[in-house]
Amino acid sequence: MKPACVLTIAGTDPSGGAGIQADLKTFQELQSYGMSVVTSVVAQNTTGVKNVHHLPDAFIREQLFAVSEDMPVHAVKTGMIANKEMMQVIKDWMQTVDAPYIMDPVMIAQSGDPLVEQEEQIYLKRHLVPESTLVTPNIPETETLLNKQIDNEEDMKEAAVEIVEKLGAGAALVKGGHLKGKAVDFLYDGHQLHTFEAERIDSANTHGTGCTYSAAIAAYMSRGYPLAQAVEKGKHFVTEAIRHSFNLGKGDGPTNHFAVRQEVFNQ
Numbered sequence: 001m002k003p004a005c006v007l008t009i010a011g012t013d014p015s016g017g018a019g020i021q022a023d024l025k026t027f028q029e030l031q032s033y034g035m036s037v038v039t040s041v042v043a044q045n046t047t048g049v050k051n052v053h054h055l056p057d058a059f060i061r062e063q064l065f066a067v068s069e070d071m072p073v074h075a076v077k078t079g080m081i082a083n084k085e086m087m088q089v090i091k092d093w094m095q096t097v098d099a100p101y102i103m104d105p106v107m108i109a110q111s112g113d114p115l116v117e118q119e120e121q122i123y124l125k126r127h128l129v130p131e132s133t134l135v136t137p138n139i140p141e142t143e144t145l146l147n148k149q150i151d152n153e154e155d156m157k158e159a160a161v162e163i164v165e166k167l168g169a170g171a172a173l174v175k176g177g178h179l180k181g182k183a184v185d186f187l188y189d190g191h192q193l194h195t196f197e198a199e200r201i202d203s204a205n206t207h208g209t210g211c212t213y214s215a216a217i218a219a220y221m222s223r224g225y226p227l228a229q230a231v232e233k234g235k236h237f238v239t240e241a242i243r244h245s246f247n248l249g250k251g252d253g254p255t256n257h258f259a260v261r262q263e264v265f266n267q
């Protein structure tokens with residue numbers, strides 16, 4: 001039996017809640033064979049980022065081809081891509097791969113620490129967003145991508161359409177975790193707006209939610225689920241991961257990547 005194979009290209013979180021570690025845990029939970037290419041090694045934990053070591057772009061390229069020359073790639077997800085050189089290498093490599101590309105346009109960690117500098121964010125928007133099958137910005141990332149303020153659900157819907165029509169993404173999922181009230185996200189797939197709504201869970205342990213959500217969508221897409229269904233299932237996965245999150249660390253704790261499995265076992 002050959003499994004669906006999904007590749008994450010991202011930075012690390014040694015405390016295990018975000019970045020490549022969150023992605024691989026999510027892939028495993030969702031029964032997709034996980035593979036990873038590291039862009040930056042980040043000394044971080046639930047309280048914030050202490051230091052970052054960026055890998056040379058030539059070495060990122062070697063990692064990418066080491067995977068794709070040997071293994072099937074049924075979906076690709078990117079997270080933290082810190083500089084233009086890395087972005088260009090990933091863009092060039094993407095031309096050699098025929099798989100859906102889910103981009104989490106990571107810019108700032110929840111702690112407020114920048115993971116990608118401003119000039120590089122503009123490069124990402126111009127050069128990598130148009131390559132994506134789906135881009136998954138939170139509200140601050142949406143504001144940066146479109147250079148305008150997002151205050152409410154109407155703004156989010158408009159933004160999802162603009163990211164597709166003006167920036168050239170295949171589809172856009174604007175996530176509402178940073179608004180008050182229900183946890184609502186809007187997907188524009190180039191034809192239709194879809195709404196994904198869940199109750200807001202009263203928890204500060206949301207470190208890595210964005211990584212986990214986009215990884216879940218990538219895992220489902222690698223298994224052949226259509227976009228809107230992959231998002232619906234990914235939303236359930238991240239909601240349960242927040243509901244059963246862990247009060248670990250001195251800052252905002254991580255989500256629980258095995259929450260859905262626990263629910264199944266407890267039935």
Ligand SMILES: Nc1ncnc2c1ncn2[C@@H]1O[C@H](COP(=O)(O)OP(=O)(O)O)[C@@H](O)[C@H]1O
Pocket residue numbers: 137138139175176177178183184185198199200201202203206208209210211213235238239242
């Ligand atoms: N407290 C919460 N309760 C339920 N869902 C949440 C909560 N916080 C965030 N979410 C959901 O988690 C996902 C990621 O949210 P968001 O915080 O917007 O992204 P990021 O982690 O990239 O900043 C979205 O589906 C959002 O609606």
Ligand SMILES: Cc1ncc(COP(=O)(O)OP(=O)(O)O)c(N)n1
Pocket residue numbers: 010011012013018019020042079080106108109110111115206207208209210211212
């Ligand atoms: C290496 C790395 N990549 C991404 C993030 C940001 O993760 P995100 O899922 O947006 O979660 P928060 O930490 O912002 O909740 C990160 N911290 N590290």
